[in-house]
Amino acid sequence: MKFYATAGSIAIDPSPWRMDLGIALSLASAVLALAAVATLMRSRTTIDPTRPTRATALVTRGVFRFSRNPLYLSLLMLLVAYAVRLDSLVVWLGPAAYLLYVTRFQIIPEERALQQKFGDAFSSYRSRTRRWL
Numbered sequence: 001m002k003f004y005a006t007a008g009s010i011a012i013d014p015s016p017w018r019m020d021l022g023i024a025l026s027l028a029s030a031v032l033a034l035a036a037v038a039t040l041m042r043s044r045t046t047i048d049p050t051r052p053t054r055a056t057a058l059v060t061r062g063v064f065r066f067s068r069n070p071l072y073l074s075l076l077m078l079l080v081a082y083a084v085r086l087d088s089l090v091v092w093l094g095p096a097a098y099l100l101y102v103t104r105f106q107i108i109p110e111e112r113a114l115q116q117k118f119g120d121a122f123s124s125y126r127s128r129t130r131r132w133l
Contacts (some may be wrong), residue, residue, distance in 0.1 A: 025081035033074035036061045052113040060125050
């Protein structure tokens with residue numbers, strides 16, 4: 001018999017595997033975000049995603065070797081961790097909406113600015129490194 005704690009109309013599934021997976025994804029999200037911020041700081045470039053033209057370096061090392069957007073990926077992982085923990089299909093709309101929104105309104109404009117600023121170096125980076133994973 002399963003018992004659920006409810007928060008409004010969304011049930012929190014107390015099963016151990018959901019708890020463990022949610023915690024693992026949350027921790028991985030935190031490690032990824034911290035690694036990305038540390039890499040940006042070591043490169044002495046901006047962390048502010050609203051001003052990509054202020055970038056002083058094209059960062060392609062560290063976690064940026066695997067994803068062009070590790071900070072956005074870490075937020076997506078956190079939303080997925082939350083969705084895993086909750087027992088509701090509607091909660092999965094959050095990560096899906098975030099992915100679509102941030103790609104359209106943040107990542108694509110950011111990539112245009114970086115392309116303009118770093119030219120062929122950014123083109124090369126974009127061709128060898130995936131946007132998400």
